[in-house]
Amino acid sequence: LKARSGTQVYAMGDVASFAARQTLDRTKSFDGLVQNFADPTLNRLAAGDRDGVTSVVLRGADGDHEVRPVTRSEPLSYGMPRHELFPLHRYRMPFTRWRRSTTVLSAYGCPFPCTFCASRSLPWQLRDIADVIEELEYIASLGLEEFYLRDFTFGPNRTRGLALCKAMVDAVLSLPWSAECRIEVLDAELLGWMRKAGCEVILVGVESGDSQVAKQLGKKLRVDHTKKTLAEAQRLGIRTCGHFVIGTPGERREQIEATIRYARDLPLDYASFNLYAARLGTPMRQALIDE
Secondary structure (H helix, E strand, C coil): CHHHHHCCCCEEHHHHHHHHHHHHHHHCCCEEEECCCCCCCCCHHHHHHHHHHHEECCHHHHHCCCEECCCCCCCCCCCCCCHHEEEEECCCCCCCEEEHHHHHHHHEECCCCCCCCCCCCCEEEEEEEHHHHHHHHHHHHHHCCEEEECCCCCCCCCHHHHHHHHHHCCCCCCCEEEEECCCCCCCCCHHHHHHCCEEEEEEEECCCHHHHHHCCCCCCHHHHHHHHHHHHHCCCCEEEEEEEEEEECCCCCCHHHHHHHHHHCCCCEEEEEEECCCCCCCCCHHHHHCC
């Protein structure tokens, strides 16, 4: 692409946030890395002008890369995403029932202390609820029929979650949606409002059925609350998915089997088992490196 058109190529993601210099040293095709996608100065970069652009790491000669300061706005704001520019009929999430769907972000980063997840190391920023509702009304006007709330954690606190759901109900959107949720945040009232607002699926990070492994992952084993909350969601007509992590460093066979038994015992419609990975920007990765 660069050879044919002269287009500049920038990347973002974990490598941009936590290993920028190493990534540019190893990947010669990138002109730079973006560390905050919502920085308004990136409009200049898109036009080919680097002057005054922040939240980027720019490739320099002989590894002398230029690190520009990261600029963040409060509240999180980045204008109206152009959903119609994408071939949305080709996009599918596992739980979307094959409707025309898209993704929406109402918050970025995560305030919870999971040691295996990089989102805790990202800045926690919230969008204005009115801004989120405006985007939802826009995607409804495009004829889209469902959305996945792409926040790392819905809410991410009960008060914010309730306010967002009530705003969605008031807007009479009639858009089904799904979201990643923290089990500690959910209760009967919040789940009730989520269902009224159109929530069809909650995805909950249970992670492990062993208390020692759960603690290592920065989680607490809340058996009774987890069962009660998931059962209440199902009673309301919300399908439930539990995420589980297998292969945590030092995890024994019997601990993995305990997790499988726990998953079978929970009121889940779906279970997602994931192999542990030492992701960039996580305390667990750093601990493994230090060892």
